[in-house]
Amino acid sequence: MRRALETLYDAAARAAAFFMVGVLLMVLASVIGRLVGFNLRGSDAYAGYCMAAAAFLALAHTLKRGEHIRVNLFLERFGPKVSRALELWSHAAGSVFCLVLAVYCVRLVWQSHAFNDISQGNDATPLWIPQLAMAAGAIVLAVAMIDDFVLHVRGRHTRASREAEAELKLME
Amino acid sequence: QTKWDMPTPYAATNFHTENIVQFATDVEKATGGKLKIQVHANASLFKAPEIKRAVQGGQAQIGEILLSGYSNEDPIFGTDSVPFLATSYADSAKLWKIQRKYIEERFAKQGMVVLFSVPWPPQGIYSTKPLAAIADMKGLKMRAYNPATSRIAELAGAQPVTIQAAELAQAMATGAVNANITSGATGYDTKAWEVVKNYYDTQAWLPKNLVFANKKAFDALDKATQEAVVKAAAAAEARGWKVSEEKTSFYLAELKKNGMNVQAPTAQLKADFQKIGAQMTGEWLKTAGPDGKAIVDAFKK
Amino acid sequence: MDLAITAVLIAFLFALLASGLWIGLALLGVAWIGMELFTSRPVGDAMAVTVWGSMSSWTLTALPLFLWMGEILFRTRLSEDMFRGLAPWLTKIPGRLLHTNIIGCTIFAAVSGSSAATCATIGKMTLPELKKRGYPEEMTIGTLAGAGTLGLLIPPSIIMIVYGVTAEVSITRLFIAGVLPGLLLAALFMGYTILWSLANPGRIPEEKEHLSFGQRVYASRHLIPAVSLIALVLGSIYVGIATATEAAALGVVGALAISWLQGSMSRKVFGESLMGATRLYCMIALILAGAAFLTLAMGYIGLPRHLAEFIAGLGLTPFWLLFALMVFFIVLGCFLDGISMVVLTMGVILPTIQKAGIDLIWFGIFVVVVVEMAQITPPVGFNLFVLQGMTKKQIPWLAKVSLPLFLLMVLAVGLLYFFPGIVTWLPARM
């Protein structure tokens, strides 16, 4: 189970990195296209889709690495008991919000398909296709958040993964 | 009291927005405050491409869109931007009269009611280089923001390029773009004279904005309120057409006053464009099906 | 009624943030609660449409690319070299290398249109280096937070494009009008750094080497990579190869090329920079998504509009009108991002401004400076978020060290009011 989850987060993160490169390539296509005289129709729209995909698919991975920021003032100040209670609360509330986000992102895809919502630009892409990446990312985030919540309930969570702390030292 | 939210894409000072604010006031007055329409101009609630689906999905009850923006969804929505099909206000009004039924049909299927439509001033060509004939456009970098404008650029031998509207002025100033098709109104709003010298009043087409409501929200109104909305819409349409036409000459005069070279196209340029228009009308007819053919046939009669 | 709504929403926001909820999710939660309580509109679908629209919008594409460029530079010798080249020139000025933040941000602001990108890119290069050399953190981070906001005022600037479209003033003129106020702010920040260093002499580390003029010039060769990268990005905009949003892509390519030439690029470094940028962007994107939804909720509830209408209806003289608007924007700026503030309020405010006879270009610069303040005021300040992501310091501490810079921006607004020529002189000469 643990391994399956890790594989899921990693796969999503890899896809996010792939789309990040996609943003670069699509913007470069606009620039070079004007210079050399070819036109990749809708490169601006594709850059936007890649960007949304990169952001959403990386959500779970970034959460697991402890890089989504939060105010942990009170988490650190008042002893382990309060800290545990707050962690439980924020993970519970976070799970609810992430689930809601995931549900409505899936609904967005469905609605775009049902409404036949098509990009107005040169690309004329049916929008449900790029929105799939957003829905997938939101689902993986919800899974990761619930996973963290369960780990906290069981008391097995190690705060912010070691890698993140190692990188912090690197910066210092 | 019922409250409607109305997202619109253009700035508060744009004549379309001013007309819509007047429409909202009229509705409120006519219904004695029973229906209040809150206008959210300048894409402040939903961005331009999101407005139609926001109304369709019931997140807003009424909205304004650029109709031809939806030609990727259905070519019939792009009838008014088939180049050189309807090039004057009279022609455009005739086309709208024929076209309206087909738009209403499609919007009804999607759960929406068409209220009124107002055209933009006719589209002309802004160019950094003087144009005597289409041949002069060869190699010019022309902004192409949708399939139709890309096709025009291709047929004119220009290079269609991708650039965002907000960055157009900078791009023209630096030479990243040399030509652009839009109305005198947009040129005036964006102070085109700062970056480009030539405007050719080709009157290529008159794109229209469409105001429409969510059908469920509309049906939920009582009969008298519905009638008040429809009546105010009719008044807004008549007013909008008049203002749009009156402003056309004002915009062109402003462009001239600010040092732009505003001209009618040469006979050669005009003939060249007519040819492109004929070809594109043919291409459009192929995609627009029997409804498209019916509209064009009725229009050309 | 409006007061009650405001109080409830602010209370919710603080409660959610203080309980340790991730910031983006807290914004999302407050927006949700606000819409459920104070409007009758369906919430979820509107949220999804808006989040999608803001996450896939072209105005944003420069941000992830600039973040990536910063990650590449941070992992190569380029930043170290930049310090080796700059250090000899700054040894005589009180504050010494503290000025690298301000100078770096001012130069980078001419390349990037966003404040978060400016802050992150320069911070990636300067913060580790300044820390290594023993500079006081409250000053290195504070000046970075403040100077990072110059990305908005010195052209190109995304917020100016948004204002220009809204107010129908020339974006080119706005860009030009921002140059002198931008330099003024940079000068104020540097002046503050000098005064602070004179007041705290022991806290600025000594520079060991003292070089002759010739040696300093020779040491400047280390600046060549950084200068050529900036020249590439800036040049591409002004020569017309790329637009302001596209230039970031050339920045990434340039950074890759330079680090490859220097021999510090490898598959591993490439992968790390890519993942680092993806995560940093993802962190900011979650907050942006929450902020976009909060903006939508505010649009429905009408809170900013009502407050703007209230101020517009007071019939104030220009001075007090601008003063009231500054306070209004500062308060709003604590909770909303700059672009949302402009979009939500300008429709109501601009007619009043025109009636009061205030120049719209001048007002645009006023708005941009006030929006800059919003980047460093808690709880919602994007430069603070970027800095928390990079330094793991907490928002309250970050806000505290940025406070002097915030006050300098207030001072700058005063200067712009009494000497409007700082704004209008350059555009009038176009």
Ligand code: NA
């Ligand atoms: Na800038």
Ligand code: NA
């Ligand atoms: Na703020």
